[in-house]
Amino acid sequence: MAQTRRTFLAATAALLATRFARAQPTKAQVGVLSLFTPEVDAHLRKAFENRMTALGWIEGQTITYTFRYANNQPARLPELASELFESPVSVIFAGGSLPTQALKKAGGKTPVVFAVVSQPVELGLIESLARPGGTMTGIANLSAVAMVGKRLELLKEAVAGMTHVGILGNKHRLFDAFVAAQAEAAKSLGLSTTVYQVNSAPEIEAAFASMMTAKIQAGLVGLGQLLWKERKLIGALSKQHAIPLIAGSEKYAEAGCLIAYAPSYVAQVERAAEIIDKILRGARPADIPVELPDRFTLVVSATAARALGVTIPQSILLRADQVIE
Secondary structure: OHHHHHHHHHHHHHHHHHHHHHHOOOOEEEEEEEOOOOOOOHHHHHHHHHHHHHOOOOEOOOEEEEEEEOOOOHHHHHHHHHHHHHOOOOEEEEEOHHHHHHHHHHOOOOOEEEEEEEOOOOOOOOOOOOOOOOOEEEEEEOOHHHHHHHHHHHHHHHOOOOOEEEEEEOOOOOHHHHHHHHHHHHHHOOOEEEEEEOOOHHHHHHHHHHHHHOOOOEEEEOOOHHHHHOHHHHHHHHHHHOOOEEEOOHHHHHOOOOEEEEEOHHHHHHHHHHHHHHHHOOOOHHHOOOEOOOOEEEEEEHHHHHHHOOOOOHHHHOOOOEEEO
């Protein structure tokens, strides 16, 4: 009887140990490729690492990270992508279209999880959303083309009596589609729009001067890396010319735009961490469907509103995820 009991206890202990071992993550290395600087990416890096920690991946214990930042220099991305593929990382996380495309072109075999990437099928990154195939999967962002209607609707709600909107855009692969989408959305909202294609900082300044001459009442910041790079200039010109603006990222609101509305980048990064967790535990990226955003962020700058003399309606303030004071 005693021998049977000892055998039973030993078997039970072994079973529990096996289950516990299976539940615990093994040590792994994750690479991260970003177009931006550590400072710009700090809040997204924190969200990513916090979610990985919640999933059991403790930095220095069960996981280490290798970060590569291009510091706003797209030309550096191919070299950094190759460095990550040559390093002993198990998975690479890429934030944005350009880093993801650089990893695709580098042709490495390490699994890649992306976030904030518009139209990954059209870019040739994956075969389909449902079955991405290959080594890439992640979160497909909704592009400025898809978001333009909602942004115009919010701008019309925020700026009383607005009828004429200036649209800023930098030449981009989606530029023509964006122009067509904004025209259709404006028509449905009873608005007229003028599109300003800008390719340099002086052209952005000239566009605002033209908006003043045309008596444009508000503006929408559209596509292009140039606009992101010059967001502080755009915010300053908005204040200087008293033209309220709506844009995508909350970084535009921090730079002086009145409103920012976009899929939540934090939510996408957190979901990407969950997908990475699956891959580290044995899942194949080819079998993990690419997801679409399900959370959106509305940011209002009360500071910009005061500078512009705009009273933000309570209907918007009550829905805002963040109000910048």
